[in-house]
Amino acid sequence: MLDKILAVKKQEIERLYLPEEQTFKKHSLYHALADSPYKAGLIAEVKKASPSKGIIREDFNPVKIAHDYDKAGVQAISVLTDQHFFQGHRDFLTDIKKVVGVPVMRKDFIIESIQVVESALIGADAILLIGEALEPEKLHELYEQAYELGLEVLVEVHSEETLENVLSQFTPKILGINNRNLHTFETKLSQTERMAALAPKESLLVSESGIFSYEDVEKVSRYGAKGVLVGESLMRKENLHDAVQQLMTGVYVP
Numbered sequence: 001m002l003d004k005i006l007a008v009k010k011q012e013i014e015r016l017y018l019p020e021e022q023t024f025k026k027h028s029l030y031h032a033l034a035d036s037p038y039k040a041g042l043i044a045e046v047k048k049a050s051p052s053k054g055i056i057r058e059d060f061n062p063v064k065i066a067h068d069y070d071k072a073g074v075q076a077i078s079v080l081t082d083q084h085f086f087q088g089h090r091d092f093l094t095d096i097k098k099v100v101g102v103p104v105m106r107k108d109f110i111i112e113s114i115q116v117v118e119s120a121l122i123g124a125d126a127i128l129l130i131g132e133a134l135e136p137e138k139l140h141e142l143y144e145q146a147y148e149l150g151l152e153v154l155v156e157v158h159s160e161e162t163l164e165n166v167l168s169q170f171t172p173k174i175l176g177i178n179n180r181n182l183h184t185f186e187t188k189l190s191q192t193e194r195m196a197a198l199a200p201k202e203s204l205l206v207s208e209s210g211i212f213s214y215e216d217v218e219k220v221s222r223y224g225a226k227g228v229l230v231g232e233s234l235m236r237k238e239n240l241h242d243a244v245q246q247l248m249t250g251v252y253v254p
């Protein structure tokens with residue numbers, strides 16, 4: 001599946017045009033996570049659909065969802081901007097950025113420099129770079145470019161091998177462990193435990209995918225995660241405020 005996504009992405013990049021420059025107030029993802037009042041800071045995701053789950057949320061108003069997340073006290077918001085496989089859009093991110101006061105991360109398959117520039121122009125505070133989708137040298141280059149443009153980067157890895165390749169180049173400030181294998185979609189929280197043992201102490205760890213309950217948040221936080229990236233389990237709930245409270249505190253306060 002990852003290979004299929006990257007093939008489509010290459011075609012999209014050929015047609016990519018850059019939007020006009022606008023000014024946005026910047027917020028730091030790193031600090032939002034590091035200063036979280038919870039066991040781990042929450043990056044809540046705005047995601048309508050995915051290749052593994054199909055449509056996740058029918059009633060999908062990205063700005064309303066992000067606004068509810070912000071009011072519920074999340075530390076950051078991740079916005080899927082890939083259209084073809086996730087039914088996202090880059091305009092969702094810009095519209096969301098205008099109404100929330102927390103950092104906004106662009107979730108897409110970034111493989112070329114022009115997409116990093118695009119991310120800055122649409123108002124992202126941070127971007128995702130996927131270890132499994134990039135040669136380590138290229139990943140490092142895009143990482144440096146992002147920080148030069150004032151963007152932070154969540155460097156995501158799934159496997160030990162990818163982590164080793166990344167670390168041979170540089171130490172990411174924010175390191176995401178994807179519990180989901182993007183080739184097979186198999187998802188297990190123990191991936192965070194295995195990978196945390198190999199991660200540098202200087203990197204802020206984020207556990208991504210397959211987190212459904214407060215017990216899951218507690219578990220990955222015990223493994224060393226300082227942040228969690230949660231999409232599906234929140235997207236399937238009607239009341240996002242209550243869902244965030246329950247996920248992060250284990251207590252349901254109606």
Ligand SMILES: O=P(O)(O)OC[C@@H](O)[C@@H](O)c1c[nH]c2ccccc12
Nearest residue numbers: 178208209210211229230231232233
């Ligand atoms: O919906 P979940 O299982 O809570 O997962 C969220 C997030 O981790 C997932 O959407 C994701 C992680 N890495 C990605 C890379 C591309 C697209 C999506 C992703």
